[in-house]
Amino acid sequence: MKKLCLLILVLGIFRPVSGAEERDAQTIIRDAIDHWRGLSSYTEMTMVIHRPDWERSMTMRAWTKGQDQSLVRIVEPRKDRGNGTLIDHNNMWLYSPKINRVIKVPSSMMGQSWMGSDFSNKDIARTDEIVNEYEHSILGVEIIDGVTVYEIESVPLEDAAIVWGKEVLRIRADHVILRHSFFDQDGELVKVLETVEIAEMGGRIIAKRQRMSKVDRPQEWTEISVIFVAYEVEFHDNLFTQFSLRNPRD
Numbered sequence: 095m096k097k098l099c100l101l102i103l104v105l106g107i108f109r110p111v112s113g114a115e116e117r118d119a120q121t122i123i124r125d126a127i128d129h130w131r132g133l134s135s136y137t138e139m140t141m142v143i144h145r146p147d148w149e150r151s152m153t154m155r156a157w158t159k160g161q162d163q164s165l166v167r168i169v170e171p172r173k174d175r176g177n178g179t180l181i182d183h184n185n186m187w188l189y190s191p192k193i194n195r196v197i198k199v200p201s202s203m204m205g206q207s208w209m210g211s212d213f214s215n216k217d218i219a220r221t222d223e224i225v226n227e228y229e230h231s232i233l234g235v236e237i238i239d240g241v242t243v244y245e246i247e248s249v250p251l252e253d254a255a256i257v258w259g260k261e262v263l264r265i266r267a268d269h270v271i272l273r274h275s276f277f278d279q280d281g282e283l284v285k286v287l288e289t290v291e292i293a294e295m296g297g298r299i300i301a302k303r304q305r306m307s308k309v310d311r312p313q314e315w316t317e318i319s320v321i322f323v324a325y326e327v328e329f330h331d332n333l334f335t336q337f338s339l340r341n342p343r344d
Contacts (some may be wrong), residue, residue, distance in 0.1 A: 108263040118244050119230035122265055127161065127222055129269035130300065132325035134159045142317045143211050145206070152209070157327075161222040163334040165340060168209075179218060191337045196336050205257065212285070212306040212316035216257070224261065225255040233262075242267040250262045258284075268299050283309050296323040 114225040137156045142149060149342045153170040169176040175192035186199040206217040228248040236243045250256035259279040274287040291303035300320065307315040332338055 098178060098320075119232045120225060121246055122246060122319065123230060123248070123263065124222070124225050126226065126263075126265050126269045126271050129298065130271070131158050131161065134325070134327050134329065136324045138322040139318055139320045141209070141211060141320075144315050144317070150210070152323075157329060159329060159334060165334055165335045165339065166218070176342070177209070178339050178342070180334065180335055180336065181219045182252060183221075186215060187336060187339060193329075193339075196340055197223045205263075211316065212308060217287075219305070224248055224255075226321075227251055227256060228261070238266075245274060270301055270303075284301060285309060293320075293321075295320060296325050298325070 107210050110262050117231065135156075135158045137158075139154055139156065141152045141154060143151075151171075152168055152174060154166055154168055156164060156166045162181075162183045164181045166178075168174045168178045173245070177191075178189045178198075180187045186204070187196050188199060189196045196308075199215055204219065205214050208215050208218050228250050230246055233245045236245065244265050244267070247266060248261045248263065249257065250260070258276050259281055260277045262273075262275045262277070264271060264274075266286040270289065270292055271287075272289050275283055276285050276287075278284050285308045287306045288303055289301040289304050291301075292299060293302040294300075295302060300323070302321040303317060305315050305317045315316070
């Protein structure tokens with residue numbers, strides 16, 4: 095009898111989904127991205143790059159508009175102040191005040207580290223690529239602390255120029271992404287973006303602190319923590335331009 099009750103409990107907490115629910119997988123991911131970015135947003139955050147023998151911290155400001163435009167600028171430390179990243183649709187530019195140049199990032203460099211962190215340029219610039227260039231299916235539904243959590247497998251379409259073999263996301267019903275796992279073409283787990291802390295900020299529940307780490311280097315990781323965020327903010331027309339990247343007015 096105890097075994098039967100335990101089986102019923104397990105089936106109630108984590109269960110397979112029907113075909114009707116599978117059709118909602120893409121919507122769940124889209125809603126999570128929209129929830130995080132909003133129609134527009136302004137964010138102040140810190141990024142900590144941790145290595146076994148050293149640690150580095152930066153303070154940043156970020157602006158987003160829709161799914162395709164964003165601007166990130168380093169505020170501290172002083173030696174990095176003014177460094178910026180601009181994303182406009184599928185294009186990405188970096189600016190360094192030390193050399194006073196705006197450099198377009200070629201596709202061959204999108205897999206390289208962003209600002210020396212465990213995030214790649216591709217991670218920063220991917221916008222809504224995962225929504226439109228993947229096939230999505232819900233693997234299961236789990237209840238954690240009274241909140242429904244969907245586990246979704248996203249496999250790139252055959253003609254999509256995607257480096258990953260698949261990605262697996264765990265997304266709460268309130269649109270917070272708990273975990274985002276990246277697998278190579280052989281199905282091996284390569285890296286994980288995990289939510290460490292959830293909080294209400296800017297009038298909505300969001301992932302306040304997230305950590306990116308690679309499986310083969312577990313002692314190395316990068317955390318991004320939100321200090322302040324405001325949604326549905328109006329920006330001046332030329333904010334997401336190369337001119338603004340080089341000549342900040344904020």
